[in-house]
Amino acid sequence: MTELINRILxxxxxxxxxxxxxxxxxxxxxSAAIVLAVSLLYEGFATYAERKVAGDxxxxxxxxxxxxxxxxQFVADGVKLLLKEDIIPFYADRWLFIIxxxxxxxxxxxxxxxxxxxxxxxxxxLNVGVLYMIAISSVVSMAILxxxxxxxxxxxxxxxxRAVAQIVSYEIPIVLSLLAAIIIPASLSMRDIxxxxxxxLGIFRWLVFNNPFTLIAFFVxxxxxxxxxxxxxxxxxxxxxxxxAGYHTEYTGMRFAFFFMAEYGDMFVVxxxxxxxxxxxxxxxxxxxxxxxxxxxxVLQVGVFFTKVFLLIYVMMWIRWTLPRLRVDQLxxxxxxxxxxxxxxxxxxxxxxxxxxxxxxxxxIIARVFTR
Amino acid sequence: xxxxxxxMYHSISTVLTGLGITIKYGINPKTEVTxxxxxxxxxxPEGFRGxxxxxxxxxxGCTACARICPVxxxxxxxxxxxNKKLRPxxxxxxxxxxxYCGLCVEACPVDxxxxxxxxxxxxxxxxxxxxxxxxxxxxxxxxxxxxxxxxEAGKEGKEAAQ
Numbered sequence: 001m002t003e004l005i006n007r008i009l010x011x012x013x014x015x016x017x018x019x020x021x022x023x024x025x026x027x028x029x030x031s032a033a034i035v036l037a038v039s040l041l042y043e044g045f046a047t048y049a050e051r052k053v054a055g056d057x058x059x060x061x062x063x064x065x066x067x068x069x070x071x072x073q074f075v076a077d078g079v080k081l082l083l084k085e086d087i088i089p090f091y092a093d094r095w096l097f098i099i100x101x102x103x104x105x106x107x108x109x110x111x112x113x114x115x116x117x118x119x120x121x122x123x124x125x126l127n128v129g130v131l132y133m134i135a136i137s138s139v140v141s142m143a144i145l146x147x148x149x150x151x152x153x154x155x156x157x158x159x160x161x162r163a164v165a166q167i168v169s170y171e172i173p174i175v176l177s178l179l180a181a182i183i184i185p186a187s188l189s190m191r192d193i194x195x196x197x198x199x200x201l202g203i204f205r206w207l208v209f210n211n212p213f214t215l216i217a218f219f220v221x222x223x224x225x226x227x228x229x230x231x232x233x234x235x236x237x238x239x240x241x242x243x244x245a246g247y248h249t250e251y252t253g254m255r256f257a258f259f260f261m262a263e264y265g266d267m268f269v270v271x272x273x274x275x276x277x278x279x280x281x282x283x284x285x286x287x288x289x290x291x292x293x294x295x296x297x298x299v300l301q302v303g304v305f306f307t308k309v310f311l312l313i314y315v316m317m318w319i320r321w322t323l324p325r326l327r328v329d330q331l332x333x334x335x336x337x338x339x340x341x342x343x344x345x346x347x348x349x350x351x352x353x354x355x356x357x358x359x360x361x362x363x364x365i366i367a368r369v370f371t372r
Numbered sequence: 373x374x375x376x377x378x379x380m381y382h383s384i385s386t387v388l389t390g391l392g393i394t395i396k397y398g399i400n401p402k403t404e405v406t407x408x409x410x411x412x413x414x415x416x417p418e419g420f421r422g423x424x425x426x427x428x429x430x431x432x433g434c435t436a437c438a439r440i441c442p443v444x445x446x447x448x449x450x451x452x453x454x455n456k457k458l459r460p461x462x463x464x465x466x467x468x469x470x471x472y473c474g475l476c477v478e479a480c481p482v483d484x485x486x487x488x489x490x491x492x493x494x495x496x497x498x499x500x501x502x503x504x505x506x507x508x509x510x511x512x513x514x515x516x517x518x519x520x521x522x523x524e525a526g527k528e529g530k531e532a533a534q
Contacts, residue, residue: 053398055404056397056398056399056401056403056404057394057395057397057398058397059397059403059404059405059406060404060405060406061404061406061408318391318394318395318398319391321394321398322387322390322391322393322394323387323390337376338380
């Protein structure tokens with residue numbers, strides 16, 4: 001993104017600072033609009049996919065009435081939500097109640113920014129990309145508590161407190177397991193991490209196969225990530241059989257839709273982090289070494305990246321429609337007694353591996369034995 | 373400590389078993405059991421109580437059905453025709469009132485005269501449209517006046533009973 005701006009600005013005369021500023025802002029707005037459009041479209045199709053996957057698993061068909069194969073179901077749902085009455089409870093804290101869904105949605109949307117979709121396609125190649133992602137996804141817990149408190153409803157408040165307890169707890173195994181992967185490429189930039197994973201047929205240099213500790217870290221991260229985005233079996237913040245709908249009990253219409261879309265946006269974000277850090281991001285498997293035109297390579301890379309992310313999202317949906325909800329104490333037990341110690345010992349193991357073998361993974365060692 | 377790992381193994385293995393079962397359904401589209409109702413209609417089972425139907429030509433006009441109906445869904449009016457046979461000129465069944473108890477079908481003395489069809493889609497926009505008319509309409513009445521008196525007397529008796 002910054003490269004693009006610099007390239008456009010370098011062709012202009014440097015004597016017009018105002019025009020340069022305007023063009024920079026214009027490019028920013030356009031790219032933000034593109035990301036917003038793509039993410040909204042993805043969220044629409046994700047709700048459709050969720051219902052279809054649920055139908056498949058429960059031996060049903062799922063939505064198939066609106067449009068071909070029911071593909072336009074999300075449009076119908078969106079129109080329905082737009083036309084619903086916007087209710088704000090009389091005793092609600094209006095300011096907090098109104099602002100909470102926007103913060104939740106903005107935060108999940110902002111997390112799309114540092115992702116590297118292909119070698120050259122990314123909104124911003126931050127040198128602290130992973131840190132930014134972890135930091136920005138933690139803000140969700142604050143916004144959820146704002147909405148929960150602002151609703152002035154006991155179920156909302158319980159849901160919000162549960163959500164905060166859960167998200168704050170599961171941040172720890174997430175960060176510890178991500179660290180086990182980050183210490184190998186020794187960079188926080190999404191693009192650098194993916195670029196590190198090139199070679200090995202585009203598969204065997206993935207960080208998940210780098211050493212046994214990153215393999216464990218991947219599974220710890222994935223379990224904790226499902227809990228981080230409040231999905232079944234860790235959906236106690238919105239457990240409908242216990243607390244109606246949790247923190248969004250009092251929300252209707254588009255305000256509810258913002259919470260709903262943020263959930264699917266968060267799913268994409270955690271899956272994208274998993275794909276970037278562990279599964280080689282946009283590295284094209286098998287045919288990556290063949291020379292091909294730049295545009296084809298970029299398209300293939302974007303396709304590969306989205307395929308990996310969508311496969312992980314499918315696994316999340318698969319898990320959702322398989323497992324029942326955990327109790328609150330079971331949830332905390334899983335986090336503090338199992339995932340956190342495992343991630344901690346795993347991080348020590350990964351650090352020792354890096355200390356002894358530097359960044360050589362299992363594949364590098366085997367390849368070295370054979371080439372000698 | 374052994375219990376710790378045992379518990380971990382147990383939870384992972386049970387989760388994987390469950391995931392294995394659901395993915396069998398998830399990737400195999402042939403497991404769908406849903407019938408697409410308006411397009412595919414299931415054949416109603418034996419003894420299905422759908423819409424009531426009267427074969428008016430073999431109806432003897434005995435009014436047994438109208439008398440046994442617990443919700444007065446059947447309105448019946450009979451007239452003696454020229455062969456001195458009782459004929460139902462008016463035979464209305466109010467489907468909005470009918471509770472599908474089947475008492476009228478049991479009471480009917482003629483085989484295959486009053487029975488339930490396997491038809492179950494007959495919603496209408498107004499209550500009046502739900503009344504099905506089976507009556508013969510006008511029948512040439514009998515020449516004998518005594519028969520007329522009898523029916524009138526029967527009618528009066530019925531009205532008095534009500």
